[in-house]
Amino acid sequence: MEEDLNAILSEMTLEEKAAFCTGATAWSSTAVERLGIPEMIVADGPHGVRRMRDIHAVSQQSLPATCFPTASCSASTWDVDLLRQMGEALGEECIALDVDVLLGPGVNMKRSPLGGRNFEYFSEDPYLAGELAASFINGVQSRGVGTSLKHYAANNQESYRTRISVEVDERALREIYLPAFEKAVKQARPWTVMGSYNKVNGMFTSEHRPLLTEILREEWGFEGVIVSDWSAVHDRVASLKAGLDWEMPGPQDRHVKALVEAVRSGELDEATLDEAVRRLLRVVFKAKETPKGGSFDGDAHHELARKIAAEGMVLLKNNGLLPLKEKQTLAVIGRAAKSAHFQGGGSSHINATKVTVPFEELQSRVAHAGLTYAEGYPEDGSYRQELIDQAVEIARSAEVAILFIALPAFKESEGYDRQDLDLTQQQSALIQAVAKAQPKTVVVLNNGAPVGMREWLDAVPAVLEGWMMGQAGGAALIDILFGRVAPCGKLPETFPLKLSDTPAYINWPGDAEKVSYGEGIFIGYRYYEKKQMPVLFPFGHGLSYTTFEYSNASVSAKAFKDIEGLTVSVDVTNTGSRPGKEVVQLYVHDRASELMRPEKELKGFAKVELQPGETRTVSIGLDSRAFAYYHPRYRQWITEDGDFDLLIGASSADIRCRLTVTLESTVTLPCLLNVESTVGDWLADPRGRAVLGPHYEKLEAESRKVSGDSHEESALGMDIMDMFKGMPLVSVVLFQ
Ligand code: BGC
Secondary structure: HHHHHHHHHHHHHHHHHHHHHHHOOOOEEEEHHOOOOOEEOOOOOOOHHHEEEEOOOOOHHHHHHEEOOOHHHHHOOOOOOHHHHHHHHHHHHHOOOOOOOEEEEEEOOOOOOOOOHHHOOOOOOOOHHHHHHHHHHHHHHHHHHHHHEEOOOOOOOOOOOOOOEOOOOHHHHHHHEEEEEEEHHHOOOOOOEEEOOEEOOOOEHHHHHHHHHHHHHHHHHOOOEOOOOOOOOHHHHHHHHOOOOOOOOOOOOOHHHHHHHHHHHHOOHHHHHHHHHHHHHHHHHHHOOOOOOOOOOOOHHHHHHHHHHHHHHHEEEOOOOOOOOOOOOOOEOOOHHHOOOOOOOOOOOOOOOOOOOHHHHHHHHHHOOEEEOEEEEEEOOOOOHHHHHHHHHHHHOEEEEEEEEEOHHHEEOOEOOOOOEEEEEHHHHHHHHHHOOOOOEEEEEEEEOOOOOOOOHHOOOOEOOOOOOOOOOHHHHHHHHHOOOOOOOOOOOOOOHHOOOOOOOHHOOOOOOOOOOOOOOOOHHHHHHHOOOOOOOOOOOEEEOOOOOOOOOOOOOEEEEEHOOEEEEEEEEEEOOOOOEEEEEEEEEOOOOOOOOHHHHHHHEEEEEEEEOOEEEEEEEHHHHHHHHHEEEOOOEEEEOEEEEEEEEEEOEEEEEEEEOOOOOOOOOOOOOOOOHHHHHHHHOOHHHHHHHHHHHHHHHHHHHHHHOOOOOOOOOOHHHHHHHOOEEHHHHHHO
């Protein structure tokens, strides 16, 4: 195959090569008929196939496809198998809809709950996001269809997204913003990676050689195509040189010309262009190995969407009201009961094959219960007291009230960030009024990111986070509310008490030029735990209709070398009377380290299904990376000798078992000592200590002779040796 590609490449003219590296239309690559190079068709992602009828149209109603739950919901399943199945189904739909590459998944971190596109992303935790994304990609690609892992990198807000420079330190980039990409690239080899619109530390990611070539290709071994986000290329020559192979959408005659001229003038080495062409040719021909056309099993995919939705919904609170009994009269309140809010706005918006509507599901499946309905709140966000009054009236005369509350699209979508965590004023007032009239009130939320609940949470006995639940979400909701399926979703992000508590609060969204990621590695639960701040619902939280007990935690070795890794095991028992699924979460805590580290970090998880009374042993592996952190001075991942706590729990705040292990590091660090290094640095490094140690000890002994052990008796009334330790070697020399 490589020989064939080289033969084709050698036949291509400079103009053809430059044009090939740019799209032909909004959604296709440039075909070169003369040489038998076919076009390749892409479509959005990530939770459905948005295949345009007209390949030239940037936006129009797309062909019908299954709208699976958005990433906020699918991530709450913490279920890599389900994500794989979703990927497989999407791959099949791509084949039927003549799509070669699906533009997803998105693995950007949820730096702030305000991010307008958070519903398209998995988590605030890079480990969880990376695991889910890898499985999703493996699923799609198992069908012979490509994926586009996006948006690389540090694209965490919509405000000024096309020009903002993300000012982020290297450690935060490596530990928080890149690892989900890294894992997905290494474990699942996506065919393509999509860049982002923003700049990172002053440089557009589309022109960022360190990100595109040095890290993605050279360090992680990515061999596929790097494609621009749509219209994210500013300087085509610079972007190609940096490693961006394919510009989308097309055509872009001006950019094609610029490439040709740059080669002619010698500014761009033709071999660089050839490399990009070769990479794109590889993917285009690979795509064509999978014949397209036919149909997909819409009913089976709808059922899969329903399963994912049911497992992704998170039971946030339940004071015994849920599951509901079928023979109760129900007051169904809220527009979202009749007008299902199941996806977000923007490029991921799917033309669903069918939609299950909660109210209709209630009518057909809970037929014997008396149902009444009130709209509760208007579509436009205005305040209408009469709608609240009507809702209160029906709530009062029913046995239970179900409130369907959807965050309106004007508050949450691609293209803009949220301004606050609030529901509309009317929605909040509605919940409070209904809860007052009907103590048995359950709130069902449809939104893509955390909302504030302080005004009403105490007043209602049950809250179900239904997320943007996909086209079958209405059926899944009824499954959960009436106990036909036990809830098992866990939050992939923290629900804060209030906006001003959030880690990025004072650095959001920056000015139009720059945003400082001042919180560094401390986003999400890493921040709240370090600051010992209470939250509304912690990362990993989610209730069930049954209960689980954890026991017999054990580890394969108490002392180990980092490269050997460990296996942690724990018994989980279903101690309730219903079947259920539990997500066992494993966090690692480094007891002592040179640089500050989080209180705990998720490094493994497993989902287990248990019948009442059943016990299973869950085992989770930890590799050396689970204990490592990125050291900006050495510019590499390091482990340090010492004790680590292994925390096994049902959420980040509900740790059930603790183990302690001792790690021996096998990392050899380069010797970075020089005259500017402090005496302390010299002494901390065995190589430095060998040189400086004897002198230091002599000095220390002399200083003791003068002052004894008391600082007060020394000439300066202080521990002079401690001061020395903080001084650069050069200053100590000058000091004498
Ligand atoms: C979005 C991408 C999307 C592309 C094509 C861009 O605006 O950021 O996520 O894949 O458009 O629709």
